[in-house]
Amino acid sequence: MFSNRSSVGLDIGERRIKIVQVKKTRKGFRVSAYGCIETPPGAMENGVITDPVALGEQLGKLVRELLLQQKKSVAAVPGHQVYTRIMVMPQMKLQELRQAALFQASSFLPIDIEEVTSDIFPVREYEDEEGKKTEVFFIAVRKTETDNLFTCCQHAGLKLTRVEIGATALARVYSDYFQENQGKVIAVFNIGANRSCISVYSEGILSFLRFMPFGAAQFYPDENNGTGIHGDIDLKAERNHVLLHEIGSELMRSTGYYEIQNPGKSIDLTIICGGGSRIKGIEEELASRLNHPVELGRLNHNLILPNMDGQPLLADFRHDYPIALGLALRGVL
Template sequence: MLMRGPGIGLDIGSKKIKMARVKKVGKQVQLVKYGSIATPEGSMEAGNILDPDFLGEHIGKLARELKVEGRAVASAVSGQQIYIRNFVMPRMKASELKEAAIFKATEFLPIPVEEAAIDVFPFRQFEDGSGKKTEVFFVAARRQQVEALDEVCHIAGLKLKTAEIEPLAIYRVMNLNEGDKIIGLLNIGASRSHFSIFKQGLLTSLRSLPLGCSAFYRNIRGGGPKEDIHLEEIDANEDNDYSYLVRDIMSELARSLEYYEMQNAGETVETVYLCGGGSRLKNLDKYLAAGLGRRVNILEYASVLAWPALVTEREQWELQRDYTVALGLAAWGGI
């Protein structure tokens, strides 16, 4: 994880596949090229790859279009079967820490450790009355998911260099100056959303939420499918055919915040950042802020990412909502 990243991020969503390439420029990364294609129907479901061959062939077309075939990429595993936990271990050699953490995971991991792809990151060392300790960040996914992702990349003519989870990629490009504050991150995808919480820059909570912006296109109460709507034209603050969907976002987010703050007495999530396709909704940040009684902002990363001169303001607006995961993956190892 400490090696220099490939500079190419591959974000495979349930409705759209996005790829971005960046290069290091001083303390920033600069966008070099980007592109997307529709996710082939039947190849993905709830973050799980169903047809690696079909999916890989389509991604290969995008790779050739962007002239990145044969290169290494960073990508992400997603879905409900991602497991994270922070816990404290006795201090030990780095070579022994992962093995000890995996053994401890047998106490809480809902799948056999043999079926999991696991990574462990020590992030704090301290000493208390019982001795020297190390606090670690533990993340696991089903090994089958990672192997399927590797196969997809191979079929596409790409080399999977690293597979991580989406919140870590997003946090990498966030323009934050929050110090020791606790912040939330709501990534509203097409079919599902993910709400994560970071404390002092460390991921402490991750929940998958049963809502996505595809519901606005289906909108059964509003008269059926409407493929020609633009989310940025729907005002979350106004009473309209989509108000019940906006209320669903509010309800799910409020429940997630309440659960976290009940489980972590004395801790308050002060600010929630929005990203993903659903953040296109007009005034969604203002609507949620009023209902939750805390700051809600659209995620921005201008201090981290440099835009090429040819990228228009409208394209920047689109990229900041649709390409955050791909850009964060591309920046892996670079910032």
């Protein structure tokens, strides 16, 4: 018998908190509730939760406003203090790989391995003169960050069942690209309000991640709250042209790091999302600097979006909700 499961995705940013509830149906994954609310002042600092109680109380207002039927939720660690590394390990079972990778990580992590929560993503398997090997993408975050997420959700009346990073959520939302472009390397550039992130996927598997200390709010110096990023700015204006140059340079450095780590591979397509993707003409400007196509991300074709006046609310979801959507999907797949 078909199971109508549902799940809540929670994306916490420095400016806004976003929630999406997805229900699994026979026709696909239907968005049954969604919404956002401003992040309370002082609850986050430099992308890290500093007051999980205040954050949870604010989140609880949104939970009650949306009348969420499902309390089980999946959230992304909001901070940029994510430690990553490509590792090569002898082939072994997945759980053994996790343990071996964490042990190896003790040689480069700046904190004790007892203070982190970690996971791995196998990238590829191969064999050389030393035997069978597995290349894995290692990710670790501080346990204090995940603990703060649990505290926040508890005060909001949500039951946090899984924690991951935004990059893995985006892989689910953009899975159509990986099916359509097999053998190609695809990057996702998430332009947030204060910070941005580029994640690179080879054969649909996360293989590179880098955070950048700039966001769309820099294009709007006169808007203090930064919650209403719009597209009506002149990218040709001198100040904005300089900002675009800096963004393009950071992206090129990131793609260069990826290519150094992965000889013979280069990025074929960059997808953009986040509030900064609303800026009109930013795809063309970035494409001219990166020398490959750049486009606003298309959502997974199995997602069924709510309607307004008979039309799907596509724009908001493509710009602002990809991470929350991907997190919600994690709970129903």
